[in-house]
Amino acid sequence: MSYSITEVVIGGSRQKVLMQAHMPVYYPNLYITREMRKRSPNTQQAFLNHVGVLLGFFKAERIDIESRLNKRPASNYLDDAELSRFVQHANWKKSVLDKKYEGVSLLPSAHEEVGGTQAEARCEAAREYLVFLYEQLGDRRGCEAAVEWLKSCMKRKIKAVRPAWRKSSLDDIKELTCAQRDLLYEKLAPDHPDNPFKRNPHRYRNYIIILLGLELGLRRSEMLLVKLSDIDYARQSIDIVRPPENVDRRNPIPRLKTNERILPVSDLLMLAIERYRREYRISDNARKHPFLLVAHGRNEGEALSLKSMDVVFDTLEENFSELVGVTAHTLRHDSVYTLLASIDAELKKIPVEDRIQRVQKTLTYAFGWSLMSEMPGRYGAKFWREQASEFFDKRAEHFANRAERIKDLREGTK
Numbered sequence: 001m002s003y004s005i006t007e008v009v010i011g012g013s014r015q016k017v018l019m020q021a022h023m024p025v026y027y028p029n030l031y032i033t034r035e036m037r038k039r040s041p042n043t044q045q046a047f048l049n050h051v052g053v054l055l056g057f058f059k060a061e062r063i064d065i066e067s068r069l070n071k072r073p074a075s076n077y078l079d080d081a082e083l084s085r086f087v088q089h090a091n092w093k094k095s096v097l098d099k100k101y102e103g104v105s106l107l108p109s110a111h112e113e114v115g116g117t118q119a120e121a122r123c124e125a126a127r128e129y130l131v132f133l134y135e136q137l138g139d140r141r142g143c144e145a146a147v148e149w150l151k152s153c154m155k156r157k158i159k160a161v162r163p164a165w166r167k168s169s170l171d172d173i174k175e176l177t178c179a180q181r182d183l184l185y186e187k188l189a190p191d192h193p194d195n196p197f198k199r200n201p202h203r204y205r206n207y208i209i210i211l212l213g214l215e216l217g218l219r220r221s222e223m224l225l226v227k228l229s230d231i232d233y234a235r236q237s238i239d240i241v242r243p244p245e246n247v248d249r250r251n252p253i254p255r256l257k258t259n260e261r262i263l264p265v266s267d268l269l270m271l272a273i274e275r276y277r278r279e280y281r282i283s284d285n286a287r288k289h290p291f292l293l294v295a296h297g298r299n300e301g302e303a304l305s306l307k308s309m310d311v312v313f314d315t316l317e318e319n320f321s322e323l324v325g326v327t328a329h330t331l332r333h334d335s336v337y338t339l340l341a342s343i344d345a346e347l348k349k350i351p352v353e354d355r356i357q358r359v360q361k362t363l364t365y366a367f368g369w370s371l372m373s374e375m376p377g378r379y380g381a382k383f384w385r386e387q388a389s390e391f392f393d394k395r396a397e398h399f400a401n402r403a404e405r406i407k408d409l410r411e412g413t414k
Helices: 026-035 041-060 065-069 080-089 094-101 116-137 140-165 178-187 200-216 220-224 267-279 306-319 328-347 352-367 375-379 381-413
Strands: 003-010 013-020 237-240 261-264
Touching (some): 013 026, 026 041, 026 116, 065 116, 080 116, 080 140, 116 140, 200 220, 200 306, 200 328, 328 352, 328 375
16 A cells, blocks of 8 residues: 655644655544644554555555535445454454555465454444544535444454454464573673673663563553652552653654553562662763663763664574564563562452452553453463363362263172
8 A cells, every 4th residue: 555654743743644645644634633633643553554554455446436426416434244354354464455455366375464453443444534533524415424424333243253353373372481581681681601692782671671671561661751750769659651752853753652650679689680770870971861771882871762663672682592573572572471460379368259350450450551451361371271280180180080980880780
């Protein structure tokens, strides 16, 4: 699809713009200006990406939606069959859609799918954009009824296909083995001879990154947004909060996508932070901004970027074959697992009906999710899989004992 997204600055604020052949696309950008002006650029970009899928579908189906809505006396709104076809297309990756729209015949196995959350987000974005178009271009007499029908129809279709979207596989479970976790704790320690980073500033900074992931389960952006003022040495805690406006000059700017929270910090992490701050975060550039993690080398003292953090994990992959595929997000998944494992004994002491609520509240606070989020189940998949295996083993043992009793009874009747 020949759509691209660029960023412009309007009145001092950043805004994403959908382009086609180097020209802005009018109605999607009008929607952003009117409805999403105060939303973050990342949110705007995600919405425009989803709208781009809808526009590509219209092009492939030869649907000129604007001309249809401008018809009078009655607009020609989308029908049930057209919406059904779009919902089906929303489940495929853009690379698959591009090939289909170019007329390429694909085998069933080549229809790669996006995740269920993304497919649903595409449909919801399409619904909101279509409602906007209907209200802007539709005829006065039929517009209100068409909008209500569109909302109910899309809600029904999303609900109908959601179970198919939400299927998962074992490959979706991100986890660390005990050996990988031990390797990160041991060989990434600043004084270990096998540490792949040569200079002490890099060693201490990168060890802090590893500990922030393993112990606190922070996302990459959350690590990069930790400020010196967020660290409370008396309480031994870190505040995960949004920074003030216009403080961060990085591009792209890391964003806090989770809820703000206060997390306790281990002695090991606190000591590493204190030494790093005192001995290595001391350049003039580092004093110009509030962020804890900084670059060392060519851009000495500047706030660490997302790209530079990815380089840290690329270096780990290159030096340790055991860490291939491990990313900052893998550490977040492992942090959920270790937290669940640590509270498992406590959970067994409370009534069964209270355990789910306790787990949900603990995880949603610790990792910044909403109370209704599905993330606790997804991120805790490794723990729940092990729990299921343990229960299956107990059941197998029960059946084995039962078989022995049956055998004894049969022998006793002979």
